[in-house]
Amino acid sequence: MATKNPPFKIILGSSSKARREILAEMGYEFAIMTADIDEKGIRREKPEDLVMALAEAKADAIVQRLPVGGPLEEDASTTLLITADTVVVYRGVIREKPTSEKEAHEFIKGYSGSHAAVVGSIVVTNLATGKRCGGWDSAEVYFLEIPDEVIDSLLLRLTRGLHSTLLEV
Numbered sequence: 001m002a003t004k005n006p007p008f009k010i011i012l013g014s015s016s017k018a019r020r021e022i023l024a025e026m027g028y029e030f031a032i033m034t035a036d037i038d039e040k041g042i043r044r045e046k047p048e049d050l051v052m053a054l055a056e057a058k059a060d061a062i063v064q065r066l067p068v069g070g071p072l073e074e075d076a077s078t079t080l081l082i083t084a085d086t087v088v089v090y091r092g093v094i095r096e097k098p099t100s101e102k103e104a105h106e107f108i109k110g111y112s113g114s115h116a117a118v119v120g121s122i123v124v125t126n127l128a129t130g131k132r133c134g135g136w137d138s139a140e141v142y143f144l145e146i147p148d149e150v151i152d153s154l155l156l157r158l159t160r161g162l163h164s165t166l167l168e169v
Contacts, residue, residue: 006028009031009078010081011032011033013035013081014058014082015032020032035058035083037058040096042054047089047119050087052135055083055085059083059132066127079126079127080125087118087120088116090116091110095107101158104158105151105155109148111146112143116140118139118141120138121134
């Protein structure tokens, strides 16, 4: 789908394995920079507002770290920074990445036989102009019953580092 030499460069502002795989599968080459922000320090009542605020904060943090006068600035007219965020809304409560294996187990067990909304955002920043465009979307996900042994197996793989979490889409 992508050309071998697109007319722009891409910086993916994410450590998400799933996001890396999507761009790679589309044939794009890209650099990776991650934002060092306190995501828990950014709160919004609505999940749509939260994912947009987080994606924008990630972009701001990365832009501030770009070298002035360095190679990125020379290429800035053709460099796009892509940042994103995703949350799950379950029974009206916004859920972000679980902070422990116990919490991950509780999340997955709760989804068993139920449903949750996944809300994701993307923000694209043109590094030459500073112009930013972004948006969000959501999807309702319905789960069959998830047996305990499946949950345990999934968590085992996650703790071994062989994962893309439910929030890395």
